[in-house]
Amino acid sequence: MHTEMARTAPVSPARDQGPDLEMQTVRSAHLDNDVVSSFSWANLNVVVTDRTTKTPLSILSEASGFVRAGEMLAIMGPSGSGKTTLLNALAHRVAAAGATTTGDILINGQKTSLQTLRDLSSYVEQEDALIGSLTVKETMMFGARLSLPSNISKKEALERVDNLIASFGLQSQAQTIVGTPIKKGLSGGQKKRLGIASRLVTNPRILFLDEPTSGLDSALSLEVCSYIKDIGRRHKLVIVASIHQPSSATFQQFDHLCLMSGGRTCYFGTVAEATGYFGRIGYPIPPETNSAEFFLDLINTDLDKNGEVVLRTDDICNSWNTSEERTRLTQVIQKTQESSASSLSHYKVARPSGWKVPLVLLHRSWIKSYRDIMAYGIRIAMYLGLAILMGTVFLRFETEQRYVQPYINAIFFGGAFMSFMAVAYVPAFLEDLSTFKQERANGLVGPLAFMVSNFIIGLPFLFGIVILFSVVAYWLTGFRADASAFFMWVLWLFLDLSGRFCFVHLRRLRVALAITAFANGLWMCVDGFLVPMNILNVFWKYVFHYIDYQAYVFQGMMVNQFQHGEYSCEQVAGGQYQCAYPSDLNSAGKFRGTDVLRQFSISTGLEGTWVGITIGIIVGYRILAYLALVLRK
Structure with missing residues (x-):
């Protein structure tokens, strides 16, 4: 019989709060904490193509390891040793750009697929991907709502979230925001604990941690690792963490050590036996020395000046490959494979309904939008300032020839710079994108749900910004005083801002300013204002x-401005008129607004078509942004 299990939070109270709450499966049975009894890998290799020689280059060689449930493994080595490569390979992630990964990844001695491993594991990135304007409890609740199936009640989810917050010592900070550039929130150690807790709420049986102590001092590193170890032991989790230069106390929190250099294994075994092992192969540790630092110094080829460290590292790696410890490790992995009985394919993780994920994301985005001043508050202030600037510079224009060109300039300025200033949205969006990438990698959120929720939540704010801008700038400037004309102006500005809003999704932080400047300059050059259509280069x-x-x-x-208007020509000496725009009304000292449009090769009666085309372009940008997310693994 197939057993279906639901992802529920590995709830546990604080250390003195009584027995754990019961887990529920889809069939309301207990979730077996021994679903994963061991995690192992054998002969894992990662090969890339050398950029210079174009030949295969091994960046991970013959890696093997074994971790039992309830144990914590440290993957340790100097920079460039292959720690993250191994961690990514174990998590079935892309180990490196263009890499080919071979070897066996085993759960309970069975080869595992990407989907099975994703269902049973969570991966915590080195960089925090928390939304700064949410509180600790909100962060956890949204994580639960994105992972728990619909048959888990809100009360149950809340209880599990509360107990998990207590387990990580965050009770006092439950209503504290994570922290934004403007408003301080959690400390660095608290953010690390929250980042891990928000992944544990999905009830993984295997937890991958990419340098969970990075950016923390020794005291905070010990604090974070002790919380992780406690949770792992009580809930029988397999924990695999890459770690760099831990303190002695932090190092002792780990049960096993995988020491690496240049993609090769130098040692795999218990932390307690590591010192004795290195002493037996000729590298005894001096008294009162941090063993972790000693091991790293032995194999850190970055500090090699005369080739001594390279030779020593080769000796250490060769000693490991021929050691009894390596032989025993291979035998343990083989024995686990031979004794494996049940198939993990019987387990299926229940997930939220397809319609639920966009609604959860929409709710989260709504909270962020009104709470995070960086998302919309600054933008509202910027656009209001721009409206006042425009309205007071282009002030009270009249229906005279001398005001026609300033009218055109005001139209161009309003559209082009409203669009350009959407760059203020980039930081807020990149925060959302960073969170999405991690949630997607853990199988919680897909590109479509992210795009739909992000699009919907932005529309009312964009419309509000346009109304605010237009109420000030339109009437101060003196555009056509007609309600229908005003709302058409609002419609065009809304479409304009929506177009740029879509384009933001195609940017990255490192190139955001460059792309924004180039794109805005390109669109302004070819929109028909700076160079009229009748003389614009055919290529552009x-x-x-x-x-x-x-x-x-x-x-x-x-x-909208010129179709129904008439303007008076400039009167010169002798009562004559000097008209800049040829018209059949020139003899009366006037010209029509359509005569102005003719100078720019703009036809009337096509507004509906233009609206449709603009919406089509916006949809096209959305599709491109969606495809970019889909293709970006």
């Missing part, structure tokens, strides 16, 4: 103008 016209959403916005706003 046919390659970029017709996919430039700002071009249709500019044309629509021009028609």
Whole structure:
């Protein structure tokens, strides 16, 4: 019979709060904490192509290991030793760009698939991916809601979250926000604990940690590791962590050590036996020496000046390959494979309903949007300032020839710079994107749910920003005083801002400013204002103008202002008129707004088509952003 298990939080009270709460499966049975009794790997190799010679280059060689449930393994080595490569390979992640991974990854002695390992494990990245404007409890609750099936009640989820918060010593900070650049929140150690706790709420049986103590001092590192060890032992978790230069006390928290250099294994065994092993192969540890630092110094080829460390490392690796410890490790892995009886494919993790995930993300984004001033508060202030600037510079224009060009300039300025200032949204979006990447890697959120929720939550705020801007700038400038004209202006600006809002999704922080400047300059050059369509170079016209959403916005706003208006020409000496725009009304000292449009090769009656094209471009940007997320593994 197949047994289905639901991901539920590995709830446990603080150290003195009584027995653990019961776990529930899809069938309301107990979740067996011994689902994963061991995790092992054999002859794991990772090969990439050397960029210079184009030949295969091994970055992980013949790695093997074995960890029992309730134990904690430290993967340790100097920089570039292959720690993260091994950790990623074990978690069935991309070990390195263009890498080929071979070998066996085993749970309870059975080869495991990507989906099975994803269902049974969680991966905590080195960099925190927490949303700064959420509280500790909200962070945990959203993690639970993204992972727990629908048959788990809200009360049960809340109890599990509370107990997990207590287990990590965060009770006093439950209502404290994580922290933003403007408002201080948790300390570094508390953030690390919260990041791990938010992954444990999904009830993994295997936990991968990429340098969980990075950026912490020795006291905080010990604190974090002691909490992890306590949780792991009480809930029989397999914990595999890469770690760099731990203090002696932190190092002793681990049960097993995998020491690596240059992608090769130097030692795999218990922490307690490591000192004796190195003494037997000719590298005794001096008295009162931090054993972790001693091991790293032995194999740190970065400090090698005369080739001595390379030779020593080769000797250590060769000694390990021929050691009794390596032979026993191989025998343990083989024995586990031979004695394996049940198939893990019988276990299936129950997940939330497909419609539930976007709603949870939408709720989370809503809280962030009104609480995080970086997301919308600063943008609202910027756009209000821009509206006041525009309205007071382009102040009270009239229907005279001398105001026509300033009107056109105001239309161009309003659209182009409203769009350009959407760059203020980049930091807030990148925080969301970082969180999404980790949740996606742990199988909680997909690209479609992320894109849908992010799009929906932005619309009301964008519309509010446009209304705020327009109420100030439109009437101060003196655009056509008509309700329908005003709301058409609002529509065009909303589409304009939505277009740039979509484009933000295609950026990364390192190139955000460069891409923003280039793209905005490109769209302004080809939108038909700086160079009218009748003289625009054919390359720019046919390659970029017709996919430039700002071009249709500019044309629509021009028609909105000039289609029904008449303007008086400039009167010169002798009562004559000097008209800048040819018209059949020039003899009367006037010209029509359509005569202005003709100078820019803008036709009337196509507004509906332009709206449709602009929406199509926005949808196209969304699809491109979605595909970028799908293809970015």
